[in-house]
Amino acid sequence: SAVISQKPSRDICQRGTSLTIQCQVDSQVTMMFWYRQQPGQSLTLIATANQGSEATYESGFVIDKFPISRPNLTFSTLTVSNMSPEDSSIYLCSVESQGIETQYFGPGTRLLVL
Amino acid sequence: SQQGEEDPQALSIQEGENATMNCSYKTSINNLQWYRQNSGRGLVHLILIRSNEREKHSGRLRVTLDTSKKSSSLLITASRAADTASYFCATDGKGAQKLVFGQGTRLTINP
Numbered sequence: 001s002a003v004i005s006q007k008p009s010r011d012i013c014q015r016g017t018s019l020t021i022q023c024q025v026d027s028q029v030t031m032m033f034w035y036r037q038q039p040g041q042s043l044t045l046i047a048t049a050n051q052g053s054e055a056t057y058e059s060g061f062v063i064d065k066f067p068i069s070r071p072n073l074t075f076s077t078l079t080v081s082n083m084s085p086e087d088s089s090i091y092l093c094s095v096e097s098q099g100i101e102t103q104y105f106g107p108g109t110r111l112l113v114l
Numbered sequence: 115s116q117q118g119e120e121d122p123q124a125l126s127i128q129e130g131e132n133a134t135m136n137c138s139y140k141t142s143i144n145n146l147q148w149y150r151q152n153s154g155r156g157l158v159h160l161i162l163i164r165s166n167e168r169e170k171h172s173g174r175l176r177v178t179l180d181t182s183k184k185s186s187s188l189l190i191t192a193s194r195a196a197d198t199a200s201y202f203c204a205t206d207g208k209g210a211q212k213l214v215f216g217q218g219t220r221l222t223i224n225p
Contacts, residue, residue: 001159004156033212037154042202042215042216042217042218043202043204043215044215045212045213048212058212090154092156092157094157094213101144101145101162101164102147102162103147103159103204103213104159105149105156105158105159106156107155107156108154108155108156110154
């Protein structure tokens, strides 16, 4: 399985600021995804990060709030913009490779917004 | 929505006992996966069962799938304290490439 790292692992931020989370994979993957897990809740898909084109966002998530980049097949970033306390969550990236049905997850970024 | 439901929401048992968690979903699927999450960290993939499979084993884990009832169960036998975690099912729907997660079961194994 792919080895996935995320930076930062955790952060405490002030409201109104933005944070960019990085996801790095040790091998080329077909699909990369970003999820949010609010405190005590399950995971919700934010968007699919598409290499070389705009991300595909799920209902309730917009590019202005969660801009995503994916410049190549091993790296993606998620920015949480103009943060409020409601954005306090764990943000996880996941990857899927061609022909492999399993999705593997990074260790997550724990964000607290004050 | 395709989001699954899991029950129980929380389960507390003694070490050595078996733990059973259930998952239900709403639409047709390609496969169903179970994940474990320790203390709000990343998800660890446990097992994948395809829609044409009925049962699968991996070590102390046994997963069943009943597509007619749109439900799955995860059995952990001879539980250990290290099994304490949250367990999530996730479905990969037909025609979709995204996973939809259930609400999860918080499992506590008491020594």
